[in-house]
Amino acid sequence: MPSYQQPSLEAGLAALKQGNYYAAITQLVPIANSKNQSNTCLQAQVGLVMAYARTGEITKAITLCDYLIRSTNPQVQEWAQRALEHLNKVQKRHKKTRTLENGFVAFDNSLATPLVSTTTRQQKEGIPEKNTPNPDIDIPNTTATEPVSIYWRHARRAKVWQPLRKYNSILSRLLALGTFIAIFWVLWGLISLLMALITQILEKLPYVNPLPLLYTNPASLILFLLLVLLGLSPWLLDWLLAKFYGQQPLSKEILYSHSREVLRVTQRACQLRHWPVPRLQILPMAAPIMLTYGNLPCTARIVVSQGLLEKLSDDEIATIYALALGQIGRLDFLVMSLALLVTLPVYQLYQQASTWGNKSDKEIWRWTATALSSLSYGIWCLLAGTTLLNSRFRLDSSDRYAAEITGNPNGLIRALLKIAIGIADDIKKQEHTSWQLESLNIVAPVSHQQSLCLGSIAGYLPWESFLMWENSNPYRQWFTVNNSHPLMGDRIQRISQIAHHWHLETELHLTIPESFPVKPQSFLLQIAPWLGIPLGFVLAGMFWLIWQTSYTFHLVNLQWIYDDWSFMTGFMMIGFSIGTVMRINAFFPEIKPLALQADDQLPQLLTNPFVLPVDSISVRFVGKLLGRRGISNCLSQDLILQSSTGLVKLHHVPLWGLSVTPQELIGRQIIVTGWLRRGATPWIDIQTLETQNGKTINSPHPIWSTVLAVIAQAWGAYIMLTAQSVGG
Known part of the structure; x- marks a missing residue:
C-alpha cells in the first residue's frame, strides 16, 4: 500500500488558508480534474483559482475561471465573472513587471457560504457545500499540464548586506582527504588485479617467465603517480x-x-x-x-x-x-x-x-x-x-x-x-x-x-x-x-x-508540510535488502554467543565456529536474500490496466512529497525513446523517455539473446509500461517496451531480483556448509 495521503479537499483548503499555496495546488489539482465528485470538484476548482493567482500563475487562473463561468450553479457563475474581471485587470496592470505578489485584488464576499474562512478579505470567497446543483464541468487536462511560458519572479538582490557566518571547512577537508584515499585504493585494487591476471596468464604460457615487477606491491608507485598528477593537473x-x-x-x-x-x-x-x-x-x-x-x-x-x-x-x-x-x-x-x-x-x-x-x-x-x-x-x-x-x-x-x-x-x-x-x-x-x-x-x-x-x-x-x-x-x-x-x-x-x-523576497516560496505521513514501515521495506545485511551480522553474533555458551557448559562442540569466521558472511548473504524477497512484491506490484496512469499526468504524479520509490505507480506512457545508440548503450545506461510533458529516466535490465534490444528502438515512438518511482531522480522501471508495429521488449526486473535473492541465499548456505565441513 502507498505510504502517503491521498489528495484531500480539506487538506488543500487548509493549506490555502495558511498561505501554503503550492501545497494547496498539489492537493487540489487531482480533485479538480475528477469527474465523479461534482460538488467537491467545484470547490477544488475555486480554490485553485485563488492558489494560481497567489503564485503568479495568472494564465491558469483565468483559464479555470472561463470554465467556471459555464457552471450550472448561478452563484459560481457570478463569482467566476467577478474573479475574471479582477484577474484581467491584474494581468494588464502587471503585464510589464509580471509580478502578482501584491497585485492580486480581493474578490467580493457576496456568495452564500464561505468556502474558506480566512483572516484577510483577500481570501474570503464562498461556494455552497450543501443543496447545490451538481455542476457538469469538464476541465480538460490542458488546464493542469498545458505548457505555458515559465514564470520568473525576478526577486530583487541585496543592495547592502551583512557577511554570512564563516563556513566550517573541517568536514570538507576530511571529505577531500577521504576522496583522495578512495581514488588511491580503487586504483591500487584495479592495478593489483591486472598484475595478478597478467601473472597467471604468463605462468601458463610455455617458455615465458613473469616479470619480477608483477610480484611487487604497486602502492608506492601509484601514490607517486597521483602526486605527480596533482602537480601537473x-x-x-x-x-x-x-x-x-x-x-x-x-x-x-x-x-x-x-x-x-x-x-x-x-x-x-x-x-x-x-x-x-x-x-x-x-x-x-x-x-x-x-x-x-x-x-x-x-x-x-x-x-x-x-x-x-x-x-x-x-x-x-x-x-x-x-x-x-x-x-x-x-x-x-x-x-x-x-x-x-x-x-x-x-x-x-x-x-x-x-x-x-x-x-x-x-x-x-x-x-x-x-x-x-x-x-x-x-x-x-x-x-x-x-x-x-x-x-x-x-x-x-x-x-x-x-x-x-x-x-x-x-x-x-x-x-x-x-x-x-x-x-x-x-x-x-x-x-x-x-x-x-x-x-x-x-x-x-x-x-x-x-x-x-x-x-x-x-x-x-x-x-x-x-x-x-x-x-x-x-x-x-x-x-x-x-x-x-x-x-x-x-x-x-x-x-x-x-x-x-538579508530580508529579501525569495525567487521561490518553498514550503514544508506540517506533518509527514510517511510510515517508517514503508522506508524499512524500501531498504529491506540492505537492512538484511546488518541484521544477518547481528544474528550471526547471537548464534556465536549461543554456541559459545553451549560449549562452555559442555553441551555442544562446534569447533568450526571458532576456526572459520566466514559463517558471518553466510549469515549476511542470507539476510540480504530475505530482505530482497520481502521487498519484491511491494516493489513490483501487479500492473492493472484500469489503474494505469498516462504520460499527461507525469507532472502531477511527481508532486506528492510523501512517496518513496517503493510506492510504485503503474504507468503507461507514450513518447519517443532517447539515448545513445549502439555499443555505447549496451548496458542500457542511457535510456530516456520523451513524453508529451517531460523527460523521465528509464531503467532496463539487459538480457542477452533478445532479438530486439532497446538501443534499436532509439529515436522511435514507443509505449512504456512499468512502475514510476519518485526518488532523487524520478525514473520508470520498465516492464515492457512496445513499438507501433507490435514489437515488444520485456524487462525482467522482478525475475532478476528473484534470481539475485536465490543466488545470495545459495551462496550464504554454501559458505556456512563449507565452513562447517572444514571445521568438522
Missing part, C-alpha cells in the same frame, strides 16, 4: 579538454558582451583574497555547464560553455562565476581536479571503443569493442563514484560564497534552474545524453540526471510543487547515496535562507 587537463572537447580561451571582451557584472565580481573577489584572476576558458557546447580545475589559486581555470553564456542573463552569469570562485583554493578543488584528470582518459577509452565497435563490420571486433566499452565504462563509474560525497558537499560552501560575494541569492536560484532547463533542452535536441555532459558531470554545477525531469517539466508545473519532495520528504537523503549533486530542493532552500537572512 592544470596543464594536463588543458590538453585533454582542448584535444577532446574543443576548449578555447575566453577573452574578456566576449565575456563582457554577455555579462558586465562578471569582471567586476571576479576582480573584486580575487583582490579580497590576493589572488590573480583565474584563466578563463570556454567550451563549444550548447548545454550550459561550468567547471573549475587547477591545484593552486594561481593555476586555477574557470571554464564555461557557450550555452551557459547564451541562456543566462547578466547577473545570473555573474553568480555562476562567483560559484566557481568559491570552489578555488580549497582542498576539495585540488582533489576534484585530480579526479577529473583520472576519469577523463578512462571515459575517452569507453567513447572511442564504442565508436570503433559501431563502425566495425566484423562480429568478432564488435564483441571485442562491446567488452572493452562495458569494462571501461564500469571502471569510469567506479572511479567517479569515489567523488560522490565530496562532489555533493562542496557545492554547499560554493553556493554560500556565490550569494555572499554578489549579494544575489535569487539570481543564483534562477541560474541553477535555467541550467537544468538548458541541459534538458540539449538532451531533447541531441536525443541522447552527450559525452561531454556525462564525463564532466562530477564537476558541473547541476547534474544532467537531476535536470531530466526538473528542466523538462518547467512550464507544466510550478517549481515549488516539483521541489516539495526534495526539501520535505523525511527520507530523501537516503536516496542521494549514488548522486553526485545535492537535491535541488534542499539546495534552493539553503540559498533562500540566505535571502531571508
